Amino acid sequence: METSVNGVTATPAVYEIGGRRIEIESRGFAEALADAYAAHQRPRCLCQAEGVEMYVARLAGSSGGYIVKRMPDTGSHHAPACPSYEPPAEFSGLGEVLGSAITEDLATGETTLKLDFPLTKMPGRLQVPPLGGQSDSASSSGNKLSLRGLLHYLWDQAELTRWHPGFAGKRTWATVRRHLLLAAANKFTGSGALRTRLYVPEPFSVEARDAINARRLAHWRQAVAAPGKPQQLMLLIGEVKEIVPARYGFKAVVKHVPDQGFMVDERLYRQLGRRFEPELALWGAAKGIHMVMIATFCVATGVPAVVDVSLMPVTQQWLPVEDPFEKQLFDRLVGERRSFVKGLRYDLNAGSEVANAMLTDCEDSTPRLSEVHPGSKGNHGSGQHLQIGDPSVPVWLWDPSSEAMPALPRRQPHQPSTVETPVAFR
Structure with a gap:
């Protein structure tokens, strides 16, 4: 079954909850989540034939609602077109901080973040931290998030690193703000709830x-x-x-x-x-x-x-970019109406290997796209790149210093979600 929102066709997420198959947009979905939470049942996302186990968490605050969340480190088990799909943590700098600087409590759905910058300042004390709490001169230990690491994490959680042609013209600052605030919910630091400290400006109106x-x-x-x-x-x-x-x-x-x-x-x-x-x-x-x-x-x-x-x-699509060549790659991907997820560096230094993107419009695979940087650790002279994660993942390489951009991996037909569903339901 497909639905249309603002003229954009989407395939709703489908779960198995308590032995019953139910779509996220179906009547009674909220009640089914409440019952599953009370019974300690684990929903299964049916994007794959065998299903992918998820869990139900209760929203903090006065809303008292419930959300379906991915089990930690299972995003890559979902089908590439599924709204719950997430590249493997090793695909970006997330793998360096997950489980140490970022820990999730399955019972509450709350995430604890360890920060390497203070959210308090003692009176009369001069504090001169490294700018951004992070330096590119050395790799992060992964035990704490710098300012840049926190921004990358929230951008990832808000799914602003994900692109599909159906998003064109819809990703405004209002959309970016709404998704960032949703992403900050149920995130806690040593100073308390992140959401109470976070200021994201409202769209201005005279x-x-x-x-x-x-x-x-x-x-x-x-x-x-x-x-x-x-x-x-x-x-x-x-x-x-x-x-x-x-x-x-x-x-x-x-x-x-x-x-x-x-x-x-x-x-x-x-x-x-x-x-x-x-x-x-x-x-x-x-x-x-x-x-x-x-x-x-x-x-x-x-x-x-x-x-x-x-x-x-x-970029204009609010996709993070590091250099003009990465912008050229994303301009081409967007221009050719491709679907992909952008990889972020978090607190890895400039010489560390990070994939620029992974395509999500190739059936049964998510090809990794990598721009070759002169200072990266891959063995580029032999035409090979440092392999990250699963060696079976196909890799597309581009060395801007020596060649024009190669043809992209071919799109393969399937039915991806094309609506920016609120992250609270993912």
Whole structure:
């Protein structure tokens, strides 16, 4: 059975719950989840003939609803077209931090995140962490997430790394914001619920300016300095419009927050230019690139001030990119109406092997697409690339320094989901 949402055809997820086959959009689905949770039953996703075991978790807060979630490290067991499909953790930097910096409780559905940057700042104490909490000079130990690692994790969880031609024209900032906030739900750090600390700007509207500003200031109230007490920090994820000199010091101007700049001190401003030179160069030179910023900030004398920051360039489709060649690859994939999942680096350094993407529109396989970097660890002279994970996975290689982009693996027909279903049901 297929349904149509906003003119886009989709195949709903189908589960076996308590011996009964039921679609995610069927009447009684919520009740079936509640019954399965009470009976400690494990639903099975029927995207594969043998089914893939999942589990039911209860939503925190006042909603009291239930969600179906993947069992840890089973995303690759689902069919490539299934909304629950996820590449193997080894395909990206996720494998380095899963189970150590990121741990999930199957009983509650809550995920605990260990961060290598603080969300509090002691009064009078100078804190000068590595910019973004992470340096490309050495690999991460995998025990904690840097700012960049946290941004990559939330981008992955929000499924903003997944692309299908049916998403074209529908992935607006409002969509990005909604998915990020859903992804942050049931995530906890040593400072408490991540969602309470996370600020993702609402789409700006002149007509609703006063109401938007009031909600923003109410959310920021917890980060206002109190004499003699630790300064609580907020997390910002937003699109940067510009980072420029101000009347005093420097400021970051964030889109959808036109009335308020985020102050940046001179030390941080100088570090930005050095640490993120490739990202800033790509942003300045390539057409259609957005710059996403994740930052910790405090509110002193009513003005937000950035404490630490990391930057991530993304395409018009909000797909993260590292260099012009990766952007060229994604432009081609999107232009040829391909379906794929983008691999993220998390806290791996620039020389570590990460697949650029995995195609999800090839029946019974997910070919790995890899752009050859001069500093990566593969044996490129022999035409081979460092194999990650399952050696049976077909690998497509492109060395931009010596060849034009090869033909992509051929698409094979199947019926993938084409609607960005809320992540709470995955």
